[in-house]
Amino acid sequence: MKRIVIVTDAWHPQVNGVVRTLTHISDLMSERGYAVTIVSPSDYRSVACPTYPEIRLALTHPAAVRAALAKLQPAYIHIATEGPLGIMARRACLKNGWRFTTSFHTRFPEYLYERFPVPLSLTYGFLRRFHNAGECTLVPTQSIQDELAARGFTKLKIWTRGVDRALFRPQPDVNLGLPHPIFLCVGRVAPEKNLTAFLSLDLPGTKLVVGDGPSLEELKARFPKAVFAGKKEGAELARYYAGSDVFVFPSRTDTFGLVLLEAIASGMPVAAFPVPGSRDVIGTTGAGVLSEDLQQACLGALEMGRVDPDKVLKDYTWEACADIFEEILAPAALPQVA
Template structure:
């Protein structure tokens, strides 16, 4: 199948959407599909305020249409709802093409936290964006329920996977600091709620792996914590495998790919009992979910790393990529 994937998120961004898309494209090609990826790297972009690595491509419709006409896809999937996704949606409507889309992130909550943008405006835009999609793909059962209650229809499941060869158990002595090691990895931004982790009274050492607009503020406020900046691939894997507990304080993630990465490294998770975490973590087996995040983190120290690893092995990129393919629809 010839598949066009449209995304406003791409490298050099480091986030769950980019991780998902990178692995999905590679797996699609392995499965024998042809893929045309239309992302910001193909257009002139403008930095999102406060996020210089996030480039938004405006007025990209003419070039996107040229690319699509040359590729002649069998199916079009809109991964994100930004300017490129909007432009290709408009193209599909103009020519009567069918398409599918994804609801990957709670952007209304993010925009509210970052810039105070009214949630109802963002939610109205997202409902409009997805209203004519042949299928709206979501990663978890709880997100599907939430969107259905909000009026979304034609919902379908597209889960997430993990590279269990890259993320694997490795020696703990990679980190020399006092143990236990409690770790967060991801964008250091307000929507990740990282301060809820940093202010916990925990033994040992706290690690924050990642970068973002809150790094300077949080590293100054919590000097005892270790802030490493962005790590990727093998370096990131070694850091994560050296942790004793992965602490995930986010209340807004729809999935949290980092949860599976930690579990694949044999590291149990502590998180709030909210959407995303509840769909990934088996409470008291691969992690602990509790509104008392400190209690969850301390309790997770007692969990079996082998159970975490075995659970992660069931979540392959091939499995969820086949879900995506099964959900696609012919353009005409």
Template sequence: MKIALVSDAWYPQVNGVVRTLQAVRQELRRKGHRVYMITPDRFMTVPCPTYPEIRLAIGGQTKVAHMLDRLGPDAVHVATEGPLGYAARRWCVRRRFPFTTAYHTNFPEYIELRTGIPEDWLFEVVRRFHAPAAGVLVATPTLQSQLARRGFRNLRLWTRGVDVSRFRPDLRTDLGYPGPVMLYVGRVAVEKNLEAFLEVDRPGTKLVVGDGPAMTDLQRRYPEVRFLGVRQGEDLARIYASSDVFVFPSKTDTFGLVMLEALASGIPVAAYRVPGPLDVVGPGGFGTEAVRADGPVGVLDDDLGAAIDGALALDRRACRPYAEGYSWSNCADLFLRHLALTGRSGSVSVAA
């Protein structure tokens, strides 16, 4: 199958969307499919307002249409609601070409936090973006239910995976910090609710891996925290495995791929009792009953400090088997099944 994957999120960005698309692309190619990426690195870009680290493509309407015309894809998947996503959506709608989209990020909530624009207004804009899609791929049952209540249609479950060959407990070493070591990995931005973690008063060392617009301010306000910047590859895997608990303070993430990376590394998760953590490590997760029998792999609590205390007391040996229940191969197979449902002869309900 010839698949066009369109995304406004791509390298050098480092986030769950980019890691997911890269892993799925690799799996699809391994399975014999031809995958063509339409991403910002092929266009002129400008900084995203309030988040200059993210570059947005400009002048993409005509160029994206020409790319898709030349490619003649069997399937089009639009991963993001950005300029390139809108350009690909327009191409598909005008040609009545069935396509899928994905709801990776709670942009309405993020934008409200940054600008004060009510999220209800923004959800209507995002709903209209996804309305013509033959399938809207979502990561968890909780998110599926939430979006259905907001009028989204054609929602399809598409879970995530983790590279268990890269993230491993046997990489554990002494990082040289007083323990317990409490780790956060992700964007350093207001929507990640990172302050809730940094405000927790517990002995030990807090590590923050990542970068973002809130970095300078948080470094100034929390000098006792170790801000390690962006880490990748085995360096990142070693930090995961060498920590004692992974803290996930976000209340807006749709999934939280970093939680799976932590579990594959053999460390339990502490998080709020909210969508994302509830689906990944809580009773609503995708793990099999056999995996669950190994014991809990995280603690969710409305008090993040209590969640950290509880997670530190868990048996780390349960974490790795749980993470092994997720694979990128299964993730890619699900993706393909949703693409196959659209078919080139399917119909598209036009919603401008």
């Protein structure tokens, strides 16, 4: 049985798009006959990431990571993130002549710039060197591929995403007990999500935020008329989607936004800015309104009414996502133990 080692700085118990994507891929590749091993901060002593405490940063020596990879004898190595573990795994691969693939999930330069005035050119320069050393870099959308190519990234391939259609589906009888129309936003409550752009709008009905994060208490105080439901998962989260009228996605930095697919699968039209991520998803599905005037987008999406997920989500499946991942795997060519 061929072993795939996926190295990631983002893993459970975190709840985000990276973790969900890698979890689905791990499960599907196992079903396809591969032995999948996840190397994550849970394997090492770790500390909380500054300004993002849910993320744990692994504290270990590069030699320990190199030894761990050698012991696993993987047929394939995929480095999913550019954090401490990803950096050490890349270093180990280059030192030992092991081939590897990578994936680009997060606009890390923009996220960092939201917190500290680090020039984007410096951060993107680091990321370019990081990814270009691999055999292939998976990117979530055409827009991101175009942007990274313009910045000198090479060997890029679009990696679609999927959605659990059994969980996220239209449920006409759901009643959240809130005045309609309900404008819903789901995700991490943090500066980079640009929630103020949504919460500042003059909209009828209810503005509802589902999620947790460092900006939660501040936004509760600033926008007392909005409803903050906290973090929800599974069937409970699916009810919030199904019981709302319009999904609002104010982020300008997300590379994809799995929540977009979850909302559309639940029958919701989307209102968003015309930026990479939302532009790619809504542009291909037609399931919403994009505008630099977010209020106009919200009211336009409300006027659209419910969408039919069966018609617009045919290309977004986790099986298709796994097909692409399997296609780009590069043999690591680790020395065999006699």
